[in-house]
Amino acid sequence: MDQVPTEAGLILAGVLFTLGLISVLIRRNIIFMLISVEIMLNAAGLAFVVAGAKWSQADGQVMFIFILTMAAAEVSVGLALILQIYHQLKTLDSDAANKMKG
Amino acid sequence: MQLAFYITSAIAVIATVMVITNHNLIHALLYLVVSFLAVAVVFYLLGAPFVAALEVIIYAGAIVVLIIFVIMMLNLKEEAVAQERQWLSRGIITGPALLSLVLLAELIYIIVGAQVAPSDAQIVDSKAVGMSLYGPYVIGVELSGILLMAGIVGAYHLGRQKKKIVHRFLEEEAS
Numbered sequence: 001m002d003q004v005p006t007e008a009g010l011i012l013a014g015v016l017f018t019l020g021l022i023s024v025l026i027r028r029n030i031i032f033m034l035i036s037v038e039i040m041l042n043a044a045g046l047a048f049v050v051a052g053a054k055w056s057q058a059d060g061q062v063m064f065i066f067i068l069t070m071a072a073a074e075v076s077v078g079l080a081l082i083l084q085i086y087h088q089l090k091t092l093d094s095d096a097a098n099k100m101k102g
Numbered sequence: 103m104q105l106a107f108y109i110t111s112a113i114a115v116i117a118t119v120m121v122i123t124n125h126n127l128i129h130a131l132l133y134l135v136v137s138f139l140a141v142a143v144v145f146y147l148l149g150a151p152f153v154a155a156l157e158v159i160i161y162a163g164a165i166v167v168l169i170i171f172v173i174m175m176l177n178l179k180e181e182a183v184a185q186e187r188q189w190l191s192r193g194i195i196t197g198p199a200l201l202s203l204v205l206l207a208e209l210i211y212i213i214v215g216a217q218v219a220p221s222d223a224q225i226v227d228s229k230a231v232g233m234s235l236y237g238p239y240v241i242g243v244e245l246s247g248i249l250l251m252a253g254i255v256g257a258y259h260l261g262r263q264k265k266k267i268v269h270r271f272l273e274e275e276a277s
Binding site for chain 1 (some may be wrong): 103104107108111114115118119121122127130131134137138141144145147148149150152153156157160161164165168169172173175176178182186188189190194195198199202203205206209210213214218224226230231233234235239242244249250252253254256257258259260261263
């Protein structure tokens, strides 16, 4: 049974990460930026799992679980922030939130 | 098995491109679910079934549902799509996309150029992951618990609405 080459897995992780990076850079909608950060975190976890699978060790999967935990905490706090911004500014434009008025 | 990997990779990349080019938030989220499921299949093909299950349950399940709930709470109207279409003009896309693609090309060049020994990948089951997680990485598990606790407290604090003051004199004073 031929195995998946490590280079192909790493290149897939790099492509997904770059797509998330492009989306963070070009979007102005805050929810889309949060989704893009999720894509980037997922790609980073994919790179860990690919590297762990190359050596048949569990460490890559352990790191993926930590990334998953961090993504869950990050998305909950981020969505609470988005709700507050939408209630105060009545828009999802990230440029509208550039004044720090408390 | 390699063919399955390449097909799944193509699905993941195409779904992610649809996510980042879509104007409608809900459609983008549905494509995001497809992308996460494709990555879960990639995990399974790499011999990591436990992580594949976690990807489906937490990423495609919990996180996307959380975002959908928040979108429902925001109650966006039709003009949100038109505004998104206006924000996402071609001139804005080209610069960041070109620079990021140059970075990606360099990364692929480095990965392809490196001499990597052929891997002897075999399935790492959930028992090995658990033994590693609660053995050498137990401090990481405890720190993750602290992080999740901070996330709960932070989300509660930020998501709380200000209490409405009903007395008119107090309201003038507060505002």
